[in-house]
Amino acid sequence: MEIFLIKALQFMLAISLLVLLHEGGHFFFSKLFGVRVEKFYLFFDPWFSLFKFKPKKSDTTYGIGWLPLGGYCKISGMIDESMDTEQMKQPAQPYEFRSKSAWQRLLIMIGGVLVNFLLALFIYAMCLFTWGEDYIRPKDMAQGMLFNKEAKALGFQDHDILVGTNLGEFKDAKADMYRGLANATEVYVIRDGKQLTINTPGDLDLLGMLKNVPMFVQPYVPAVVDSVSPKSAAERMGLQKSDRILSLNGKQIDSFSAFTYEAGRSTDMFTCAQTHADTVKALAAVLTVERQVEGKTDTLTLKGQFDAVSAGGFSPLSKGEPMRLVLGYMPQQPQYKVTHIDYGFFESFPAGVKYGCKVLSGYVGDMKYLFSAEGAKSLGGFGAIGSLFPSQWDWHSFWLMTAFLSIILAFMNILPIPALDGGHVLFLLYEMIARRKPSENFMIYAEYIGIGVLLLLMVMANLNDILRFLHII
Template sequence: METFLIRLLQFILAISLLVLLHEGGHMFFAKLFGVRVEKFFVFFDVGIGKWKGKLFSWKPKKDDTEYGMGWLPLGGYCKISGMIDESFDTDQMKQEPQPWEFRTKPAWQRLLIMIGGVLVNFILALFIYSMVMFVWGDSYFKVSDMSMGMRFNADAKALGFKDHDVMLGTDQGAFREYANVNGDFFRQIAQAKRVDVLRNGKKHSITLPGDLDMLSMIKTRPLFAEPFIPAQVDSVLGDTPAAKAGIKAGDLIKSINGKPVETWTDMNYQTGVLSDVLAVKNTHKDSLAVRSVVLTVQHKGAAKLDTLKLMLTPDLKLGVLQSTLASYYKPVQEEYSFFESFPAGIKHGWNVLRGYVGNFRYLASADGAKSIGGFGAIGSLFPPFWDWYMFWSMTAFLSIMLAFMNILPIPALDGGHVVFLLYEIITRRKPSEKFMVRAEYVGITILILLMIFANLNDILRWLHLM
């Protein structure tokens, strides 16, 4: 429960900040051009009965804008006079146009007002990434430094890869890090026509088609490629099955129930199989039988293997902390001065945006549609503990995501309004108000359906039905 609340708090704080600044971008340009902003709300103030749906609001003296917060945390809005938006205030549109209204301003001013929110989100993301670089620097494990190489699945081996190949680069350049929020490592392989590896101390080149399915590479288990991390125990937790069996830090797990184990991926896969079996067992006796396992272990410094019989915990835990990349490799740490952080942050932000846009095309596939997530999926991206580095990195990523999604040419989104304004600028013909209202209804319907679909995916994943 505590981890859920920590994630929820981070999610609400990040979304509130992004919505506030996004809508602030619209309001900035609106007031710059003398357009009246009637309401500026974080979250929606949907009324229920006589209650107007406001958690609080205030209206400063000599200001036409009412500021406040609604109760429905699905975004926010900036109600601009003389504009057809999600409020569907058509009564206002029937009145005589006023000089302070959106509809009376030149098309180029209206265009800037509409892209103001997206512009702020892009700039905010680049600024946050820059400050992250300045405060924490950039730390990563360089792929070519992983001397134990990679572990590949059957699909990768069919293309010519072999376990323990050290990945050097492709015809597009050298690999940087194994994985980040965009999966650049997999994207580079998917688009490559040649991958260079170090095999037994010699450089080899593997020819690829250049159009591999990156989504499949990431979703398939085991993964297309992942760092080879031996199933070596980092440390043992007290009063656990491992501690009682005499397992110690540095020991290597070689098999479980006769199934060979080389890496922690192997071990986790086998305990996953046991979990599936346990899910269909109805009696306590059957449960105990599944939890009772036989391990072969090579103790640290010993040449022979030791066979151990032990009882896993009810959730099939052994009671050890697994070794990680940090157990074997030293990360590359890059530090930046205040002024150096800006080009580094902008470059990183641009790569994140490019990766996110590149991944967007996979949503048209069946697997891509299943990967769409709602509030639960987004919230789970935050760590189950408070970490300012992760919080700001995720906030910057969500800012880029919000900007890109809002600029899509869907009616009711900023991008939809931009399309209609560009049409007006090019043809010098303004779409009718009747058409704009209908387009807004269509856009709202599309967004609601997408929201339902995304959150339904979250529920199905939570129920282990997807």
């Protein structure tokens, strides 16, 4: 429960900050051009508010709603999610949005997106200035990578050291490495001390590469015990630091990922168990380990059973809750060279801009997968976003995640969907080109359609979270 609360608190803090600044962008340009802002709210307030106040000599009511799905600025003379059509029936006033020139209205509408994008670049710059940048280059991973059968069919072999592709050298073993592998036609690896070229199609399915079990490629981590959790199944079985796991329930183990895969198979058996005997069989854990004893290498057989824990991390377990089987040990991570780069204050700004633009371009490029069946299943809601935050409070990770969410918020809001900023921008561009406004009836119906699309996407994303928690998808 503690982990859940830490993640939830970070998520709420980040979203609140981003929503306030996003709406602040609309507020700033509205005030700049003399447009009245009737309400400025964090979260939505159908029926009632948690808090609100209106300063003297101010036209704006500030408040906090009870429904944490975003926030809003209610701008006079504008058709928005408030659907205040009565106001639009009255003669236009000089202080209303609709009375301003098209270019002023355009700036008001892109104000939120602009603030979110600039905020993300600023956060990235300050993170680089404060903490610098640390990464491990794949070519410095001396024990190489592990590949699944699809990768091996293309010519990769376990323990190949990835160097780069015809599109460029790999900087680290994160998302850009997988994008490079998906789009490249040549991949350069080091095998047995020699650099080789592996020809690839150039159009691999990135989503499939990441979702396959096991994954297309992942760093090799040996199945050597680094530490054993107190009161865990591993401790009860007698597993010790530096033990090398050779097999699990008769299946050969040559890496930590292979161990995880076999433990996952046991979890599947446990989930599908129909009888007590099936449950006992699924929980059984027989390990063959290699252990150094007084300078000699001994092979031992350890017997016990997995611990069944909640897949959601909650305790105590409730009936029907999704489960996973664990032993309770941490693997020994290979010690590779870490590349560290420090940035001066002025150096951090161009580096932050470059970093942010790279994140945005990768995110935009990945959007094409959303229109596939698997991509739709990968859509995540509040639970998926919240799970991305670290389980312990870490300011560096928090700010990096906040910057990433700020870029997502900016991009999603500029999409040309009615009810989003991008929808209003689209209609304003039409007005500037055609020299006439869309009719108010058209704008009202477009707003209804846009709100419907957004609600549908929100329901689908959060339903996916529930189905993932239940191990259905």
